[in-house]
Amino acid sequence: MALRETDPARIGGYPVEDRLGSGGMGVVYLARSASGRRLAVKVVHGQYADDPEFRARFRREVAAARQVSGAFTAPVVDADADAASPWMATLHIPGEDLGTHVRREGPLPPDRLLELAAGLTEALRDIHRVGVVHRDLKPANVMLAEDGPRVIDFGVSRAAEALAGDALTQTGRVMGTPPYMSPEQLTSPRDVGPASDIFSLGSVLTYAATGRGPFDSPSPYETATGVVESTPELADVPAELRPFVTQCLAKHPKERPTPDELLALLRGEPLPPTPPRAAVAPVPVRKRRRRTRLVIVATGVLLAGVASGLALWLTGAEPEAGDLPRNWRAWEAKDTRDRGEAGGPFGGCVAAGSGLFCAGDDVKTARFSLATGKFAWSKPIDRTQGAWGDMEGRVIGVSGGRVFTYRNEQVDREDEAVPYYAIQALDVGTGKELWTTATQHGEGAEPPVPDAEHGGAVWTDAGVLTALGANGNDYALLRSDTGKPRWREKLPSVHCRVRGAEGHGYLLCADSARSTRVSRLDLTSGRPDWTVTVPHGGLELLGQASGRLLLVHDEVDESPRRISVLDLAARRVRTLPLKPWSADATPTVTGDTLYFTYENGDVRAVDPRTGRQRWSVNSVVESPGPPLASGSHVYLASVSGRLAALDRRTGEEKWSLPARGRGGMTVASDSGAELTLVGDALYVPYGLRSVYSVDVRNP
Known part of the structure; x- marks a missing residue:
């Protein structure tokens, strides 16, 4: 599809090469990264970009999409919810979509159908395990790549749904594609959950x-x-696949199998007995109201034209009233595993x-x-504690039903205990151990954590x-299912x-006291995509904002401390012009802003592109932990549980909550822990292995 005169030449620094399509939410372009990778970059239409609530929700949906494994999906590469026109880039999957292929070549043969069923089921399993519901699985959103099927376009964004009111009745905003929607999507859209995708899977495989x-x-x-009332027409579905499809197309969500049960069915294993029919409540719909609603839906489909081309494409997590986890209530909790008063606070949660x-x-x-x-x-960080080593646990990542952490033990060598580290x-x-892979061991070994002085370990889109x-x-990339390296290279x-x-x-490599080499890795091979030399030594990676890497001197007593900015598109480096900051200041990147927090509660917000200060305030939070930015607020907390919400634009305090006590702690000099935001639910670690949760709309 040819580019138009009004199409941008670059999006987020990525050169645009072609227009792939457009839909109700925006336009999709083919672009290329600096390393040559082809990207599908999706740009939001102006009517959504002008709404601040949409931007906040868009940011959350991108964060949800990043959690999904890339094995059977198109992983998110980059995004900017704060651009003039918000955009998201995923890897471009070469090949035909299933709809185009079937229209051109006809139905798939039985062997390819079974491969497709297995691949799509595994994709849905990975998607659902991180709390995401696709909600728009259809042939146009299934790419037939050389290495198997890939699911793209993670359904209908709650960002759009919030603006649409009753989204099913809005022209051009139909939440799904009716031939592949589930009955509950058409009759009770607020009850849509993972089982809805299973119904859509049955429809896609029938097609x-x-x-x-x-x-x-x-x-x-x-x-x-x-979809709501009739028996599906499956006479032409091959006999070996028909039981699979029949199970998927059960009218009530509770009667549909899970992805794991479907994979067992493909292996020839019987499904567990289903509950008695009387125990399953029917979908509560009155016939007259349902028919009226379906007429509206059908009209919307005709006007929106969602049955062809690219439809609504933004990532979508399972909808919940008020953007809170299902059945959420305000709570406080503590790790009650019996170990006396040993240990200290949580460092953060995922x-x-x-x-x-x-x-x-x-x-x-x-x-x-x-x-x-x-x-x-809960699991202790160390089974045989010694007088050495790092006793602070870290969650490296969570994906595919697994949480990745690290283990440190001691082993005896020549009558001396030495550390032995591993990723688990x-x-x-x-909490059962699924696999363990040894990392470093012996004298001088470093734990596999994101900020280790030598080595380290981080979660990426690939593992x-x-x-x-x-x-x-x-250095190596570990497979999430086995822990074995996909590849291994020398540092x-x-x-x-x-x-x-x-x-x-x-990779950050300190060549000398005067320079640091920064290499971006190709996660399919382990080799660098590119390397840039930054003319300052001893740099540590702070994070990424607005298409730029921010790097800071890791020597806190160096004066003046500098922050170097590496433009990822142009691969140019410059020093950010900043006011000097004291040794007790901690820089943090969150959202599109660089924040400096101080032990006395001061907070400075700085534009990472220009170095200009946006605002500076004194908060009520003593020794605050890393700030967390949402679309409208910045949240800060102390180790005692004191919490404050600041206006993201001005720094004005909007509300605060008092300390919750030290939860059994005898030392309160630590800074606060990292915060976690899920929809409108904020999770605050504090005290001795304690956490509380609050609705940020109604604290």
């Missing part, structure tokens, strides 16, 4: 097997009615699915319910990137560190 959907009709109205995973002093990982705070399990994958539900070898002289020097930002992996 792939027969060239038509299970409820196809010349009339969109009759098609939508058939949310995935229905769980909150926290780690800190003496705690490898502890799981709480996002909704209720119910404590499920734990089952998110039970765990870590240093390996007794002395950490190699260029002993002064190199593994780092990460926005899902990408980097």
